[in-house]
Amino acid sequence: MTLLKLAIKSTLNRKASVLLTLCTIAISVMLLLSIERVRHDAKSSFSNTISGTDLIVGARTGDIQLLLSSVFRIGHTNNAVSWKSYLDIKERKGVAWTIPISLGDSHKGHAVLGTDATYFTHYRYGKKQHLAFQHGRAFHNAQEVVLGSDVANKLHYHIGQQIVISHGTGNTSFHHHDDNPMTIVGILAPTGTPVDKTLHIPLIAVDAMHKPSHTQPMMIGKKSQQNDHAQHQHAEDHNSHHNEHDEHDEHGHPHGTLDSEPSDLVGSPNQITAFLMGFDSPLYTLQVRRNINMYKAEPLLAIMPGLTLRELWEMLDIVEKILLLFSIVVVLVSLLGMLTTLLATLSQRRRELAILRSVGARPIHIFALMSSEAILITFMGCLAGCFLFYGLLITANPLLQSQFGISLTIGWLSNYELTLLGVIMSAGTLMGLLPAARAYFYSLADGMSIKI
Template identity: 70%
Template sequence: MTLINLAFKSIINRKASVLLTLFTIAISVMLLLSIERVRQEAKQSFSNTISGTDLIVGARTGDIQLLLSSVFRIGHANNGLSWQSYEYIKAQKGVAWTIPISLGDSHKGFSVLGSDDNYFRHYRYGSKQTLQFEHGRPYHNAQEVVIGSEVAKQLHYYLGQEIVVAHGMGNTSFHHHDDNPLVIVGILEPTGTPVDKTLHVPLKAIELMHGPKHSTQHIAGRKDSSEDHDHDHDHDHDHDHDHDHDHQSQNLENLNSQPGDLIGQPKQITAFLMGFESPFYTLQIRRNINIYKPEALSAIMPGVTLRELWGMLDIIEKILLLFSGVVVLISLLGMLTTLLSSLNQRRRELAILRSVGARPRHIFALMTSEAVLITALGCMLGVALFYSLIIIGKGVLQAQFGISITISMLSSYELLLLGVIMVSGTFIGAIPAIRAYFYSLNDGMSIKV
C-alpha cells in the first residue's frame, strides 16, 4: 500500500506531463470504445429493422440497393413494379401474406410510406415483434395517416392534427399536396427502426395525391380546406396549447371513421414484402420471380442480403478498428516517452530511495506502478468520455442514420479491449522500470559534467 501511495504522490509531483499523457490515453480509449459500440449497434439496428419476412420483391436492381431503399429508406429505388405483377405473384401457391410498399413522398424530411392494412398485421421487427400503437389506431381510409414515434416527438404532432405531405424524398420536396391534407389517427410505439421516422398512409391516398386530377379531386367525406380555414396549408407549425386543443377537438371525429378503400387502383408500387406458409416455398418462388418474363424483378432474402452488406463493410470495420488501435498504441508510446524522459531527472530521487533501504525490485515495482496507475486513470477517464459522447451523439445517430445506441454497461468484448490496454500499459511501463532497476546508488549520487 505504501508503494502505491508513493507512486501516486510521484505522479502528482509531475502532474503537467502526466495529465497530458492521461488525456491522450483517455481520448484513445474513448475513440476505440465508440467505434466498437457504433459498429455493434449499427449491425443490431439493421438486423432488428425487419424480421419474419421471407422475401422482398422490387424492380430489377442490386440486392443491397433494394434492401436499403425499401426497408431502411436509404437511397431511392430506380423503378417500381406494376400492380398486375404484384397481384399475380401474390396469388401464387404458398404465399401467406404480402405487404405492398409505395415510397416517394415525404413530410419535413420524414419518409411517407403507402401500404394497406397488412402492414400493421404482418410487419415484424426485432424478435418478430409486432407494431403497437402508443395512441390511436390504424388508418381506415385514404384521408388518414399513422405516424412513427420519432415523427410525433420531433414535430410535436398529436391525434386529430391535419398535415400535408410533399412529393420527393428526404428534405427535397417538389410539390406539396395541399389539396389532400391527412388527419393523424395513430402514433406507433417506439421500435428503434426506420418505422419510427415514417408516416404511413393507405395506397389509396398515394393514388389520389398523384392522380391526374389531384389538384381538384378531394377525398370523399371532407370539406374543402378553403371553406374551413383561410390560412397557409402548412398545418404543422407550432400553435399555442389552447389552439392545439381546439384544433384537435375539431378533428377527433375523424378517428372513428368507418373502414373504406385503402388500395384504390394503383398502377405501380415500389416493392412488397412476402411471407410464406412454409420455408419450402421461399427458394422456389424467389427463382420464379427472378426469371419472371413480363417484368424484370428481383427477389431478395433480407437475412442473406444483410450478411452480404456486412461482408462489403468488413474491410471498413477493420480499418476503423486498426485506426483506433494505432491511436491507443501512440498514446501508450507517449506515456513511454514521458516516463523515459523523466527518468534521467529522477536519478537522484531513485538513489535516495536506494540509500534509505529500497531494493532494486522496489524501484522496479514503483516505476511499473506509476505506469499502471496512469493507464488505469486514463481508461477510467476514457470510459467517462465514451458515455458522455454516446449520450450527446445518440440523437444524431438515430435521426441521421437510423442507428439506435443503447446506454448500457460495457460488454465483455469492450472490457476485454480495456484489459488489453491495461496489459499493454503495464508492459510499456516495464521498459523504464527495467532501466531504473539497474541504476546504482553511485550513478544517482555522482555529479556528471
C-alpha cells in the same frame, strides 16, 4: 499503501508531461470503444428492423440497394412495380401474405410510406414482434395517417391533428399536397427501427396525391423550379386524377372515401415501390423467388432479407477490420508515448531515486514504484477514455438515429469492451516494466554523482 501514495505524488509532480500522455491514452480508448459500439449496434439495428419476411420484391436493381431503400429508407429506387404484376405474384401458390409499400413523399424530413392494412397485421421486427399502437388505431380512409413514435415525439403531434404531406424525400420541398390534408388517427409504439421515423398512409392516399398515370411515380427528390409552377402542375394532376376516377365509377371500381373497415383500404394504384412477402413454406420461397427473378412481364428482383444483410456485412467486413486496426495502432502509439515519457524522465529522476535508496528503499521498491506509475497513468487514461466515450455516445446518438437509423446502446460496457480495456491495461503495465527494470539496476552512487 505508502507506495501507492508515493506513486501518486510522483506522478503529480510531473503533471504536464503526464497529462499529455493521459490525454492521448484517453482519446485512443474512446476511439476504440466507439468503433466497437457503433459496429455492434449498427448490426443489431439493421438485423432487428425486419423479421418474419421471406422475400422483398421490387424493380430490378441491386440486392442491397433494394433492401436499404424499401426497409431502411436509405437511398431510393428509380423504377417501380406495376400493380398488375403485384396482383399476379400475390396469387401465386404458397403465398401467405403480402404488404405493398409506396415511397417517395415525406413530411418535414420524415419518410412517408403508403401501404394497406396488412402492414399492421403482418409486418414484424426484432424477434418476430408485431407492431403495436401506443395511441389511436390504424387508418380507415384516405385522409388518415399513422405516425411512428419518433415522428410524434419530435414534432409534438397528437391524435386528431391535421398535417400536410410533401412531395420528395428531402428535408425541404417546394411541392406540398395542401389539397389532401391528413388527420392523425394513430401513433405506433416505439420499435427502435425506421418504423419509428415513418408516417404511414393508405395506398389510395398516395395515388390521390399524384398523377393517376404514374409515369414517374417515385421521382424521389424532384423539386419544381418555381413554387407557382409546382402548384399549377399539381392542380392539373389532381383534376386528371378525378377524371380517371370518374371513369372508374362507370365500371364499378371503388375509390374516394373508404368505409370504416381496414379491409376496404385496398386501392388500385398503377404502381408501387416494392412489396414484402411471407410464405406457407420455405420451399415456396425459393420457387417463387426464382420465378420472380425470371418474370417476363417486367424486370423484377426478389431478395431474401437475411441473406442480403449477410452480404452487406461481408462487404463492410474489411472496413470494420481497417477501423479496428486503426484504433489498435492509435492505442499502441499512445502507450509508446507513455513509455517514451517515462524513459525520458528517468535520467532526471536519478537523484530522486537515489534519495529513496538512501532512506532504506530497496531496488524492488524502486521497481514497484516505477511500475505503479505506469499502471496508474494507463488506468487514469482508460477511465478518462470511458467518460469521453459515453459523452460521445450521448452526443452522436440523436444524429445517428435521424440520419442512419442506428440506435446506440448507452449502457454498461459489454464483456468484449471490458476485455479490450483489460488488454490496454496489460499493455500499459508491460510498457512500464522497461523503465522500472532500468531503475532497478541504478545504484546509490548513480544518483549522488554529478554527471557533466
